[in-house]
Amino acid sequence: MIRRLKYNEIDFEKYTDCLENSEQRKYSATKLFLDITSDKQWELLVYGDYEAVMPVAFIKRIGIKLVINPKLCQQLGVFSKTDNIEINDRFLQFFREKYNIWYYAFNDRNKFSEPLQLRKNFLIYPEKYETVRQKYSPKRKRKLRLDEEVSTHSKIMETKIKDAETFISANFIGAKDNNDKAHFLEIFTNLENSGHLKIVAFVYKEKIINTIAVFFDEKTVALLGTFNDKDYVKLSGASTIIDHVIAQNIAQKIFDFEGSEVPAIEEFFRGFRPELKMYPVIANSKKDVIRKTLKLF
Structure with missing residues (x-):
């Protein structure tokens, strides 16, 4: 079962324990980084007793909550001890049903049973x-x-x-x-x-x-x-x-280049011979966002 928790309902000790011991661990999902980049405008989807978690950042426009990754926050997504397609699919279904999504980036370890749009990142491992x-x-x-x-x-x-x-x-x-x-x-x-x-x-x-x-x-x-x-x-x-x-x-430590879809920057990063890591995203147009907003209301 997946629960939706507001910021003040999150057990941050359990959240941090899940994140830090996850297969998908990303610095951008840590409480410190998310608190600063989103100004604490984020909530959490939780599977079971924090067996898997998915942070969701948002902004508000004329009182409407829109999901969008914060500035400088490249990847969020599902975090669990072992990446599990079935559990990820449950999160994805719940996410789409309950939220108005403008742009959300999962992490490069998240796999789903359906294809999602992919973007590029580059990493050098220790x-x-x-x-x-x-x-x-x-x-x-x-x-x-x-x-x-x-x-x-x-x-x-x-x-x-x-x-x-x-x-x-x-x-x-x-x-x-x-x-x-x-x-x-x-x-x-x-x-x-x-x-x-x-x-x-x-x-x-x-x-x-x-x-x-x-x-x-x-x-x-x-x-x-x-x-x-x-x-x-x-x-x-x-x-x-x-x-x-x-x-x-x-x-x-891992060195994370934070990727780029700009060809000249991508070429510059590739000169350091990092590993290409694709990560799935959901990206909707303003028209789609407006249409979803009307449905939610």
């Missing part, structure tokens, strides 16, 4: 850094060999959102408008304040020319954003700082 580096494409290896002048006048450093905000804001790609950009920066700041986000910068001649926003917990490092000064793209600062973070963490 291994010795030397082994990981050896797998990089020839082009990526060349990019990481900085010439003497660049190497002499550059450095990698960690910084704070407040110190890099002007650079990030000026080189932010993907936000709809300034309000949307401000919301992303607010989420970054809140994740940083939680102790789980780092801003890593490539500095050339005392000037920041690349930064990445990286979320980290005990099992995963996730690339939440890359910000590049286009005037210095040939210096390969983005490749250098991503490689730096991989080198520091890959022996113990």
Whole structure:
């Protein structure tokens, strides 16, 4: 039996225990990450006594609840000790019946008896850094060999959102408008304040020319954003700082590129030779959402 729990009804100890011991474990489904990215606008579907769980984030528009993954939250879905198609199908049926779904992404381990739309993500699993580096494409290896002048006048450093905000804001790609950009920066700041986000910068001649926003917990490092000064793209600062973070963490943690459907970004990620991991999604048009809203009422 599947139950639908509001946020204040969730047993977070049982939820966390189920998530952390699940086959599908994702950092993006942790309470900390979901609370920050959704502003605690999420609830939970529970199978049995937290044998399987499915977090559902939402927004409200003119009083109507619409399911949509929060910003920076790539995958949610069903979490259980072992992925089970029958149980996943039950969640999917309940989900479709009870919710108005705009966009929801399951995780890359979730399997269903019916085909769903798929999207791409890229992961590097824990291994010795030397082994990981050896797998990089020839082009990526060349990019990481900085010439003497660049190497002499550059450095990698960690910084704070407040110190890099002007650079990030000026080189932010993907936000709809300034309000949307401000919301992303607010989420970054809140994740940083939680102790789980780092801003890593490539500095050339005392000037920041690349930064990445990286979320980290005990099992995963996730690339939440890359910000590049286009005037210095040939210096390969983005490749250098991503490689730096991989080198520091890959022996113990998954490196999650967070995927992309943009061909140029996908090509860039593939240069690190990650594993392609497809994940199922439900995506509906505004027309479909309106039609479902009328049915629910």
